[in-house]
Amino acid sequence: MHANHKKYLPFEPIRLPDRRWPSNRITKPPIWCSVDLRDGNQALPEPMNLEEKLMLFDALVGFGFKQIEVGFPSASEVEFQVVRTLIEENRIPDDVTIQVLTPARDHLIERTFEALEGCERAIVHLYNNISPVFRELVFHTDKQGVLDMAVRGATKIRELADARPDGGKDLTIEYSPEMFSGSEMDFALSVCEQVLDALGATTERPVILNLPSTVQMSTPNDYADQIEYFIRQLPNRERAIISCHPHNDRGTGVADAELAMLAGAQRLEGTLFGNGERTGNLDLVIVALNLFTQGIDPGLDFSQLNDLKRVYERSTRMRIHERQPYSGELVFTAFSGSHQDAIKKALDHREQHHPEHWQVPYLPIDPADLGRMYEPIIRINSQSGKGGAAYVLHSQFGYNLPRTMHPEFGTIVQREADRLGQELSAEQLLRLFISSYCDVQVPYHLMRHDIVESGQNGQSIVKFTGLIGYRTREYTLRGEGNGPIDAFFSAMHEAHIDGFEFVSYHEHAIGKGSDAKAVAYIELRYNDKTFFGVGVESNVSIASIKGVLSAVNRALQMEE
Numbered sequence: 001m002h003a004n005h006k007k008y009l010p011f012e013p014i015r016l017p018d019r020r021w022p023s024n025r026i027t028k029p030p031i032w033c034s035v036d037l038r039d040g041n042q043a044l045p046e047p048m049n050l051e052e053k054l055m056l057f058d059a060l061v062g063f064g065f066k067q068i069e070v071g072f073p074s075a076s077e078v079e080f081q082v083v084r085t086l087i088e089e090n091r092i093p094d095d096v097t098i099q100v101l102t103p104a105r106d107h108l109i110e111r112t113f114e115a116l117e118g119c120e121r122a123i124v125h126l127y128n129n130i131s132p133v134f135r136e137l138v139f140h141t142d143k144q145g146v147l148d149m150a151v152r153g154a155t156k157i158r159e160l161a162d163a164r165p166d167g168g169k170d171l172t173i174e175y176s177p178e179m180f181s182g183s184e185m186d187f188a189l190s191v192c193e194q195v196l197d198a199l200g201a202t203t204e205r206p207v208i209l210n211l212p213s214t215v216q217m218s219t220p221n222d223y224a225d226q227i228e229y230f231i232r233q234l235p236n237r238e239r240a241i242i243s244c245h246p247h248n249d250r251g252t253g254v255a256d257a258e259l260a261m262l263a264g265a266q267r268l269e270g271t272l273f274g275n276g277e278r279t280g281n282l283d284l285v286i287v288a289l290n291l292f293t294q295g296i297d298p299g300l301d302f303s304q305l306n307d308l309k310r311v312y313e314r315s316t317r318m319r320i321h322e323r324q325p326y327s328g329e330l331v332f333t334a335f336s337g338s339h340q341d342a343i344k345k346a347l348d349h350r351e352q353h354h355p356e357h358w359q360v361p362y363l364p365i366d367p368a369d370l371g372r373m374y375e376p377i378i379r380i381n382s383q384s385g386k387g388g389a390a391y392v393l394h395s396q397f398g399y400n401l402p403r404t405m406h407p408e409f410g411t412i413v414q415r416e417a418d419r420l421g422q423e424l425s426a427e428q429l430l431r432l433f434i435s436s437y438c439d440v441q442v443p444y445h446l447m448r449h450d451i452v453e454s455g456q457n458g459q460s461i462v463k464f465t466g467l468i469g470y471r472t473r474e475y476t477l478r479g480e481g482n483g484p485i486d487a488f489f490s491a492m493h494e495a496h497i498d499g500f501e502f503v504s505y506h507e508h509a510i511g512k513g514s515d516a517k518a519v520a521y522i523e524l525r526y527n528d529k530t531f532f533g534v535g536v537e538s539n540v541s542i543a544s545i546k547g548v549l550s551a552v553n554r555a556l557q558m559e560e
Helices: 036-042 050-062 077-088 106-115 132-139 143-162 185-199 220-233 253-262 284-292 305-316 337-353 386-397 403-420 426-438 484-495 540-559
Strands: 031-034 067-071 097-103 122-129 171-178 207-213 240-246 267-270 444-456 459-470 473-481 500-510 517-526 529-537
Touching: 031 240, 031 284, 036 050, 036 067, 050 067, 050 077, 050 305, 067 077, 067 122, 077 097, 077 106, 097 106, 106 122, 106 143, 122 132, 122 143, 122 207, 132 143, 143 171, 143 185, 171 185, 185 207, 185 220, 207 220, 207 253, 207 267, 220 240, 220 253, 240 253, 253 267, 253 284, 267 284, 337 386, 386 403, 386 426, 403 426, 403 517, 403 529, 426 529, 426 540, 444 484, 444 540, 459 484, 473 484, 484 500, 484 540, 500 540, 517 540, 529 540
Parallel strands: 031 067, 031 267, 067 097, 097 122, 122 171, 171 207, 207 240, 240 267
Antiparallel strands: 444 459, 459 473, 500 517, 517 529
16 A cells, blocks of 8 residues: 555554453353443444434334333433433333443433333443543543543432432443544543442442444454453442444454453343444344354344345345345355355265254354345355255256256356356346257157057057157157167157167156146267256156257257
8 A cells, every 4th residue: 555554553452361251162152232322322423313223122122122221311302302212202222221322421321210200120331431542632631531421420310310209220321432443441441430439339239341342453363351350450340231232344343342341241232134334233143143053042032134224224224234244145055166066065974864953054153043045045146056956946846857868958058157247136037048959849849649558478668659740850760679769769760860879867856736747858979979858747757758859959959
């Protein structure tokens, strides 16, 4: 790059030579808190209205969230009314706790408590920025100034909580030293300790200490070091629930969260699909499903993920990227031929053996567990391999091509994808298969036929008679053999159709009941090359004969 990189200061990590988090393992889910209705909403080009917020709130409840930050009631009338509507219309389930955000300013804290009147259970989330860049460039104050701001806010909250009819018994207080990851750790500890004192935090009534990576500044291991250091140095650790709120400025929000959990974080704040300021918040869907793929029940239900996507996109008017982990349209799609072949073989193995555990190459999770279908997994373009097209024909239309036919049809598919310069849909693939194999009636086409089967001395004899067209001419054919194909081969000689050697035959039924048809796959050798033909008919004998003619026509067309 030609820009001056020297103007950026490298992040200064803390010293933690005896860090323990790298040896830890995540064995249970965190406490989840969705901040979609507040942090996610404030980042939208068009913030949600009351109806949209209520719709998303109901969806979050339905998918299992027990803590939901519903707004910033002192910020605007809409934010205030969202909280009041949830309370007055009794829309908050008994097992769900709403959370509201307030800056450390007295009049804004008072307005926040007004919004909570009549709410039996809530989390009041207090915050102020403690980082040096804010102290110096925004607040024009020193450490004592931001410390006093935090303690005054905490004291005000305790005063108002004590004045509630229940004495604040059902209120949980949360404090966020904003820009925690960009602050001096010992100063952050001092601020949080004095806030805990001001709030009267105890082991029985702990305070949530939310330690945000408000703007990512370092690699995730540095954030984990900060969390572990903070937890190890915090006096009376048991009177705090350690929460994290990672953003995604460096694209590592999920890594920050998972490493923070290794370091001891008990709670995560984030949003659906990572919506939020700048590059977004932590994507809670990814973290939850990452746990799921490790055999850990996340406590959130994403078994109908597409339903949640629809509500999210409708309420936020945001679009989920096609490559978003787990939820993107293309994340369970393989274009690469080698990937397609591996997926197909593994799925075939599952269908035959029903193993207990999920092990499918390139698919870390079973799409069915998210309410998604197998059909879109393999899609076809010019990069697709020999097995991909066969998989789509089988999974979506019931055609079970012999494995030896896959390379031949794969070449036809790649040629068509190159010609079009785009992906082939399943319907396009089916049309290409039919036109390439089933509708090949040049130079020969069957006009009439009659098959008679009889037996002599325990042996079956099949006689074939028919009329075959060759361009503008017609030939009457007669032949007999030990089966329909053998009889037809014998009859072909009368039309001077010679030089073909039978190689293989496969057939299966397609469809059900009266609509069922037979599909016959015929492989012939001609001039030291093999060619496949396909016949589809209600009668399996006629399907076989049509398959032979298809292979003959394809061989002759290739020769020409």
